[in-house]
Amino acid sequence: MGKLLYSAAMSLDGFIAGPGGDMSWMTGYLGPNPTVDDLVPDVGALLVGNRTFRGDDPYKDTEHEGEAFGGAWSGPQFVLTHHAPDTPVPGVTFVGDLGSGVAAAKEAAGDKYVSVLGADVARQCLEAGLLDEVLVCIPPVLLGDGVRLFDHPGGAQVKLERLSVTHVPHATNLWFRVLR
Template identity: 65%
Template sequence: MATLLYSATASLDGFIAGPGGDMSWLTPHLAGPNPTAERLLSRVGALLAGATTFGGDDPNRGTEQEGAFGGQYHGPVVVLTHRPADTAPADVTFTGDLHQAVALASEAAGDGVVNVLGADVARQCLQARLLDEVLLFFAPVLLGDGVRVLDVPGGMQVLLDRVPGETEHWYRVRY
């Protein structure tokens, strides 16, 4: 059974993208090896992303590192959207239903990890009690505005337990 994990790199003030979805702030913070990201990548069997994330800005746009995990991920992608593209690139499936998106990505991942990309899809997964884990990386920068790690109007308390043996920012969701 696949593990549904939301991972993101955030500024110290909790933003995963700048205003307008700008990701250029992240580029200087991606240099060098990241053993936790490499370990996660080795487990990822599918990506589940929202349309904004799938079609949005890439801090490595125009370079050999463009794409998920610095261009290292090559595999199934499920995009949750109400406006699917007329034609899907190879290994990309579009669907407008959250439960179907999770089922398709989980089937593709097998016993691996479905890496949830995008704050809105992560919020929907949390609200539907489908998300298993959260992994946050932090960059030493303050953005002041943009897309928050989690944004739920009216608030939503999500209790997390550290995953034993993992980095201090890798958690299991407690329902």
């Protein structure tokens, strides 16, 4: 089975979304990123938090609005929620608990990555000892407030091993393995 990878763009001060889940801050930093571009074909499924699924989109008002990785990826998505919509969403399975969501996403991904999208789902995966790797793309911006990459007041330290550091004109990419 594949690995669980938490991938996110993050401001230098640690926010993956601005206040209220605003993702518009990313618009000026979208563009070619060989690290991400090389990752996309290795992603077999997405495990997405409900707020991320229903939230703002950095590709809003473009032809790729609502598409993972700006339309570069398509495949099975598993949304962790206690409130599935009444109307089915093509390609999306709604799951009520972390364990069944991770199991379904890993099965769908096969030997490829399950890309975890959403800070709360990533935190839950870390707490459960399920997260394998973290990829953070850091553009040169400070947001000052919003949704943190990892927020667990009073939580235990999570040790990471750096796998790679790469630079592109609009970001620095940091890739880590989660140590257990």
